[in-house]
Amino acid sequence: MNLSNVFLKSSKTSYLKKVAYFLRIGALVELFLTPKPGLVDLIDSGSHRDLDxxxxxxxxxxxxxxHDELITGLCDGFSFADLQQIGIKAETRMYDMFGTNTHKGYIFLSGLLLCSLYLSDDSQDNIRLKIIELSKEHFSDDKKFTNTFGGIANECLKGLPSVFEEGLPALSFYYSFSKDIKTSLFYLLARLMQTVEDTTAIRRCGIEGLKRLKRDGFEIERSILLGENYKNLLISINREYQKLNLTMGGVADILGICVGFFYAKKTGITLLF
Ligand SMILES: CC(C)(COP(=O)(O)OP(=O)(O)OC[C@H]1O[C@@H](n2cnc3c(N)ncnc32)[C@H](O)[C@@H]1O)[C@@H](O)C(=O)NCCC(=O)NCCS
Ligand SMILES: Nc1ncnc2c1ncn2[C@@H]1O[C@H](COP(=O)(O)OP(=O)(O)OP(=O)(O)O)[C@@H](O)[C@H]1O
Structure with a gap:
């Protein structure tokens, strides 16, 4: 390998490591955001008896x-099949360590994003096309399609519209005029509750569960925009979700990804848009 290739490889590695770092920060911000209906947060485990x-x-x-293993694989030119094995191994490690599904969705989404960033050039359209291309390959095997309605597969096959068309614009919009990051995050949560086809909600409570997320997301958004005390609303919705066993893991995952990208951009990492 000549010197310029060595340089290119090390700069791509450090770029992807920074993005991966911010994607983990996004997941942490999501976890710390409190109170969240149905989800694990600083106060309780929502509707998740198996999580804390x-x-x-x-x-x-x-x-x-x-993330480190995936980035090394990408920069060493691994095939997509080998990269998928790294994701499957991470999922297995998660089940072995925690005995349950803590971040299956996030492992997949963050991995897909890192692969797509590496394989596309600097424009949002291109990264979305790459996400679609890789998702088509990943989900070509019907066995990986456990859900018939919405879900992470459809989200990825459309190039993450909940991130690029809904979440990031919503977060930037609210933050740009309020400069209030906490309320901006709850505004983002409210918008995503109305748009993400969350299969964790469907599995727990059927289509009624999804309709409930949309209705409550609308109410939370309304309350925020009217300047009301939306925290009490979130607390009471959390109590109701606990009774119903309703949750929204997909909304949580998409929120984490949006926050990761938002912070990466704020700290000056050129992220295509
Ligand atoms: C794609 C995977 C994770 C989907 O898992 P599964 O079929 O169980 O789907 P499920 O609907 O349960 O969703 C998994 C998780 O995604 C999240 N989720 C749910 N709905 C959505 C949504 N609309 N949008 C985004 N995330 C969602 C939730 O957190 C949920 O727990 C799985 O099939 C898989 O292929 N895992 C292997 C990992 C891999 O290959 N990684 C390589 C990446 S390059
Ligand atoms: N703060 C959070 N609290 C709970 N779940 C979250 C949170 N953030 C993300 N999630 C996602 O929600 C998913 C967990 O949802 P859930 O427990 O309903 O899934 P499951 O294990 O497939 O189903 P079940 O527990 O009904 O068997 C995880 O994939 C996780 O990534």
């Missing part, structure tokens, strides 16, 4: 090994 704050926190920290 400590497990979720450690699950995010151990994602670093997975």
């Amino acid at each position: 704050f400590d497990k979720m926190y450690r699950s995010i920290l151990i994602m670093k090994d997975y």
Whole structure:
């Protein structure tokens, strides 16, 4: 390998490592955001008897090994099939360490994003096309399609519209005029509750569960825009979700990705848009 190739490889590695770092920060910000209906946060485990704050926190920290391994594989020119094996191994490690699904969705989404960033040039359209291309390859095997409605597969096959068309614009919009990051994050949560086809909600409560997320997301957004005390609303919705066993893991995952990108951009990492 000549000197310029060595330089190119090390600059790509450090770029992807910075992005991966911010994706983990996004997951941490999501976890710390409190109160969140149905989800694990600083106060309770929402509707997740098998999860708690400590497990979720450690699950995010151990994602670093997975991201590092994936980035090394990418920069060493591994095939997509080999990169997928790295993702599957990370999923297995997660189940072995925590005995449950702590971050299956996030492992997949963050891995897909890192692969797509590496393989595309600097424009949002190109990264989205790459996400679609890789997702088509990943989900070509019907066995990986466990859900018939919405879900992470459809989200990825459309190039993450919940991130690029809904989440990032919503977060930037609210933050640009309020400069209030906490309320901006709850505004983002409210918008994503209305748009993400969350299969964790469907599995727990059927289509009624998804409709409930949309209705409550609308109410939270309304309350924020009217300048009301939206925290009490979030607390009471959390109590109701606990009774119903309703949750929204997909909304949480997409929120984490949006926050990761938002902070990466704020700290000056050129991220295509
Ligand atoms: C794609 C995977 C994770 C989907 O898992 P599964 O079929 O169980 O889907 P499921 O609907 O349960 O979703 C998994 C998780 O995604 C999140 N999620 C749910 N709905 C959505 C949504 N609409 N958008 C985004 N995330 C969502 C939730 O956190 C959920 O727990 C799985 O099939 C897989 O292929 N894992 C291997 C990992 C891999 O190959 N990684 C390589 C990356 S390059
Ligand atoms: N703060 C959070 N609290 C709970 N779940 C979260 C949080 N952040 C992300 N998630 C995602 O939600 C998913 C967990 O949802 P859930 O427990 O319903 O899935 P499951 O294990 O597939 O289903 P079940 O527990 O009903 O068997 C994880 O993939 C996780 O990534």
